[in-house]
Amino acid sequence: MSEELTPNSGSNYSASNIQVLEGLEAVRKRPAMYIGDISEKGLHHLVYEVVDNSIDEALAGYCTHIEVTINEDNSITVQDNGRGIPVDFHEKEKKSALEVVMTVLHAGGKFDKGSYKVSGGLHGVGVSCVNALSTHMTTNVFRGGKVYQQEYECGKPLYPVKEVGTCAPGMTGTRQTFWPDGNIFTVTEYKYSILQARMRELAYLNKGITITLTDKRVKEEDGSFKQEVFHSEEGVKEFVRFLNSTNTPLIDDVIYLNTEKQGIPIECAIMYNTGFRENLHSYVNNINTIEGGTHEAGFRTALTRVLKKYAEESKALEKAKVEISGEDFREGLIAVISVKVAEPQFEGQTKTKLGNNEVSGAVNQAVGEALTYYLEEHPKEAKVIVDKVVLAATARIAARKARESVQRKSPMGGGGLPGKLADCSSRNPEECELFLVEGDSAGGSAKQGRSRQFQAILPLRGKILNVEKAMWHKAFESDEVNNIIQALGIRFGVDGDEDSKKANIDKLRYYKIIIMTDADVDGSHIDTLIMTLFYRYMPEVIQGGHLYIATPPLYKCSKGKISEYCYTDEERQAFMQKYGDGSENGIHTQRYKGLGEMNPEQLWETTMNPETRMLKQVHIENAAEADYIFSMLMGDDVAPRREFIEKNATYANIDA
Template identity: 65%
Template structure:
């Protein structure tokens, strides 16, 4: 791919590369470095390489990044940065390119003069990618020369060599993940596109291009997307709220680059009942928040309350206002850049830097105060929304207390329909949320009563995306889920936060029919968990059961198929001579079609079942998807269905 000229010249050489330790353990314990060896770990390799290019952009030397998914599912990432240094590293006495590619914790991230801020904080990224790839090729355009080195499982195939002349700067990395390490080998276009879109909003002015050579559009051209933002977080908030009705016409936006910690914040209010605050530090999604989010909440509450008090808008309301009320219907994105971020835990999901709180608090307070004074009409709309939220919160609190009081008054307080398990250790216990009484009956008979509980759900639960919070606790099926799980709402700093101290099961399994209605019910349940019990997802407690789609019989032989490919493969196996008429294929549309023994064997037996762990790769994308699928706006949902219609399967 053609490389663009770099934006500026900087002193970036082998002396900037600092080596901390070797690369030995990566192939033995890959999950320690990239999280897991499943689909998330596979995509994490792409993020690590792209992060290096983004870091070049943050340093001011790159504005064009390309990501290509090749036909063989290898990945190529190229940029127009300065190019990885290739001169001899003084300590290692070999090319700095080889050091960066083969030594763990080696990179420019540890040298403050090279990168002021960096997402790839630990410098393990590209060397880990190399170690976990069967083949990787690094091509560097630098100082008028094209340099190249290739590796197999992290080991150089030859020393860095010159392969040509060039008048551009940049780095090209092509790698093939090792299929003996990863359980998945196929990259998902939408997953990569989602991350690149996110990065474009977080780094305005940088062009991110995605090309998929595996799939062509209607014109026969490779599938492509270009992500480029000039408005930054303001455009990000508009994207997140594109499926909702806005309360104010334009987001409130601040971009403060003064001081040691640059702060960018955009926020908007909509007519929904949920809060959606997404935060980033050096482009890393801090899903657990941290000091920057605490500073945001403190400034928002204090500034809005002060304005409301001065304007007299609260006098007639006769309702106590709390911090929660200022965040109902709020969509906000917080992005800060920190030279030395301190994250709590290995996952980099919660920021601990104390100075970040003050930086965000001060910046937002000033910007928000100025906005409220200059936009009195919008300010009044926001405060009116806050008052309604306070009134609804009081009703919701009473509804929550009623649900939770029921637990105390009636002993266990467990729903009558719950068939509980005998073991009381949450770590080994699991509960199936089953669609319908019929399937619930089969599940109760087929289960292992020691550790498996069954809660049948009647019909479709309430769509929480369109309902006020107090209405949710009035819904019988939702009340049953809450009481069966044993969780409570309300923590010291957040009345809506989930208290999981008395959680009764560490596996919560959604089991619905494999038809359109079953998919809808599953989405309704997932929406409820995402909006009101997200910490259960973040802790890895929520799963989806995968009942088989087909029962295939030939004579006394019976085989189950979970996918269309499984079905075809089994038919070919049972009828090798092409006599498909001798094979009987039964399509399961409902769980109730299986007897208890079949349901146990296919869907509930830990030895043979398939479960999908529900995860949140991007909270922002998840929010956008749920609000689009389950919200009031029809047009975005119609566009989504039309775009994805070719992937749908029709039940006949």
């Protein structure tokens, strides 16, 4: 409770109690309101906000090259060859336009439709927010043969904009360098893989642009810094081929369109593979709309309408004697749709669901025309697609029978829970946790060591089904998968939802679902199998922020009466340095090969106690990249999986 609302201070509550946060102080006071969070996700979002400004210049036709550099000290530099932020005097603010852009929230050219027709930036807070959350930031502008500069600390200018040199005639652009504030962010180390995924995505979504990503923390064998250049001439057509590269294509063609309907630019690419998932990735002004929206609705309507009409006219449905549903047309589909909307309206839990009604009709028309033309011109490929649809319908009927069998046993009024589940006494989902524990031995320790009030334990026997390689209904024939679904209280395709594969989590029984496995290779594999199950069958659980991975310690280090749990090799080295001068003299190290080696008290103390444990939250930072990694790691193609493991074996942290 805030101080001014306590009963004792009511009579003193006046204007002096009202705090007005000046300038960027509001951002520093409540950073999560502006960038989502202050952990790894928010840290990387700072880079996206700066890069989005450069992308806006590219969309307006003034920028062709963007350079992103992770410096040795984990600061970031972003430089483009756009027009450069204006440095002339701003009449209203009585200061340089550059200073206004860098220090005033919601100031910039993207609010002037004459400057930018469309613009990115998820939260629209721009570079001033990045400035506010950095201990130091330096801006250089190249315009008119001159170089201008201003520096800031925590968003406040250190001096007025000044001219600091000259540049080549015709050279234009902006260079931003910033140091994220370690007092605000819980992590300040940038991950190359996260920035790599987003820069690759931006290059595909904005064909013709070149984006260079350099990591000055890593040197290659030839002495150069680690670097990648992202450039795409075919845009989303090339993007969908990349996303489908770990699957077996059903047809080799990419069904592609790049058009404008009702004043809305629309680019879309479609492929089919022999798998059983629908993978539709949608973007609005380069923002990944992970919750969908009107553009996805228009796409699905067109796909169902056109394919159903073609199937009926070709008599394929009469021969098959099965009833086709909309979802059958999307099985094995992988598609990317990118639209540019002048004034997008976002809604949904994470503000990544498009709400503009006019976009649905425009996409419906564009996709319908392109798909109709393709099917007429490619009858052989059209037949292969329709045959796949019929197969999907047949499998869906089998899946429904399997699913109904599961849901007849699902928890209703507390009954029908899996026999191995040790439930908690609380019935408030917000305070309840479910641990998915590898093996009966560790499960037994967890049951004894837990807090029975709010922690439930579900032991899992061995490795669960790899759902990436199985038809949809096969998961419901797996005891371990069924136990997880029943324990969670999740149902599929209920309440009249047209998509029988959609998970309904309205009656989710635990708001924290924690995967707890051994800290070894087998444990990591089981982690990935379970994450794949949630990502493919129950993504709503991940999107809701309910899925976590427990972090058991690797070692217990002791010297005399002093003992500490060490969760990493670095922590073990630090213990040895502190108590043994860097050697193992007199230090006893116990290596935990499995959870079962810990007694219940140790398991509680290290891995389960909310006061002391470390949990990793699983979130979908980049849906397209997550899709690619899951299908590559858990699919049939060995070569890309081996290459990924060889490159990432020492430091991989796959956080979808």
